[in-house]
Amino acid sequence: MRILHVVRQYFPSIAGMENFVHNLSKNLIERGHQCSVVTLNRIFLRDQILLKEEIIKGVKVFRIPFLGTKRLFIAPSIASYIRDHDIIHIHGIDFFVDFLSATKAFHKKLLVVSTHGGYFHTKKYWILKRIWFNTITRATLKKADMVICDSRHDKEIFSRISDNVLLINNGIDYFEYSCIKKRVEKGLLIHIGRLSSNKNIDKLIKTVALLKMEHPYVRLVIIGQDQDNIRSYLEGIALKLGSNENIFFATDVSDGELKNYLAKAHFFVSASSYESFCLSLLEAMSSGTVPVVNSIDPFNYFIRDGENGFLVDFSVPEKAFQTINLALRIDLQKIHSIGLNARKEAEKYSWSKTIKEFEKVYKEVANRDC
Numbered sequence: 001m002r003i004l005h006v007v008r009q010y011f012p013s014i015a016g017m018e019n020f021v022h023n024l025s026k027n028l029i030e031r032g033h034q035c036s037v038v039t040l041n042r043i044f045l046r047d048q049i050l051l052k053e054e055i056i057k058g059v060k061v062f063r064i065p066f067l068g069t070k071r072l073f074i075a076p077s078i079a080s081y082i083r084d085h086d087i088i089h090i091h092g093i094d095f096f097v098d099f100l101s102a103t104k105a106f107h108k109k110l111l112v113v114s115t116h117g118g119y120f121h122t123k124k125y126w127i128l129k130r131i132w133f134n135t136i137t138r139a140t141l142k143k144a145d146m147v148i149c150d151s152r153h154d155k156e157i158f159s160r161i162s163d164n165v166l167l168i169n170n171g172i173d174y175f176e177y178s179c180i181k182k183r184v185e186k187g188l189l190i191h192i193g194r195l196s197s198n199k200n201i202d203k204l205i206k207t208v209a210l211l212k213m214e215h216p217y218v219r220l221v222i223i224g225q226d227q228d229n230i231r232s233y234l235e236g237i238a239l240k241l242g243s244n245e246n247i248f249f250a251t252d253v254s255d256g257e258l259k260n261y262l263a264k265a266h267f268f269v270s271a272s273s274y275e276s277f278c279l280s281l282l283e284a285m286s287s288g289t290v291p292v293v294n295s296i297d298p299f300n301y302f303i304r305d306g307e308n309g310f311l312v313d314f315s316v317p318e319k320a321f322q323t324i325n326l327a328l329r330i331d332l333q334k335i336h337s338i339g340l341n342a343r344k345e346a347e348k349y350s351w352s353k354t355i356k357e358f359e360k361v362y363k364e365v366a367n368r369d370c
Contacts, residue, residue, distance in 0.1 A: 001086045003089055003362065005038070014224075020279060021037060021091055023351060037061045041066070051063065076099065078096060079099075079100075087110045087111075097140055097141075112362070114149075115276075117154060141161060141164070142162070145365045147164055151169075172350065177287045190262070191269050192223045195228055195230050198274045203320070205238050207271075215328055231251070259287070262283075265289045267291070267327065269292050290309055308344070
């Protein structure tokens with residue numbers, strides 16, 4: 001099949017959605033499908049215009065101009081890229097899905113939409129978001145041939161406005177990460193994900209400030225791009241708490257560097273208050289790294305507390321400190337055993353299994369149209 005993925009940000013931007021779209025495209029190509037990506041020609045918060053066309057890790061990428069910001073943008077030239085494809089798979093709930101749904105009577109293309117958390121990652125503009133969701137987004141998704149949610153939380157929300165919703169858990173490149181050989185550096189905590197308010201990185205920093213009094217060797221490495229321009233704010237918190245020498249930021253990390261961090265990590269940590277598909281968590285678990293994460297529904301779905309990771313209340317750093325303080329005292333052999341349980345759980349979400357579910361959706365949508 002000829003499949004076009006439409007996503008607002010793509011490589012060189014690095015975050016969960018970008019990695020997901022790339023891995024989905026790569027696996028579809030390996031299974032004999034024609035697959036390409038259309039994205040915006042600029043990374044948000046950067047002025048550099050990117051190449052109009054490029055092949056990235058075997059995937060053909062087209063980039064188009066836009067007006068607006070990361071929250072509200074328009075890029076109508078997307079219409080000229082959809083003609084030669086059987087299925088248009090739109091990632092995220094934004095201009096692209098609204099525009100392509102509104103013009104479906106003209107282009108007559110099959111539309112598959114992946115929600116990726118929609119636009120509910122934070123409570124900012126909450127009332128406006130709810131109004132938009134129950135009007136514009138409701139009307140938009142009525143024209144989608146399938147709406148794919150990657151979490152139970154998303155399915156619960158989007159089922160309220162669409163009768164055509166399906167849950168497919170995200171795929172991970174399990175075999176790539178499971179080959180990582182652990183060589184744990186005691187006290188090394190890593191956080192992987194973009195710098196944004198819903199990640200509650202300030203809570204992690206406050207927790208580390210408490211931990212360093214009991215464990216002076218503890219370090220937190222924060223891996224991810226500063227998409228919300230909050231790094232200086234976070235550095236200020238670390239400096240004020242006297243833990244700046246224990247906090248490190250790694251904004252541009254290669255695949256090799258990321259795997260090296262995972263190899264050495266004692267724990268993967270996340271204080272996030274909202275997650276869609278937990279990609280970084282599952283990749284870390286694939287490597288055998290033990291997760292210590294906030295007790296929210298998306299994380300609770302994967303973590304059995306004390307068996308394959310630890311669930312923590314990061315809303316109160318003092319509570320998080322108590323749990324991590326005890327976890328740091330656990331014998332490394334026991335931590336290794338918990339890491340193996342984490343790896344076993346992550347294997348369930350290997351792309352070798354997940355890609356077949358996406359193929360099934362594409363075929364079902366195509367046959368329905370015949």
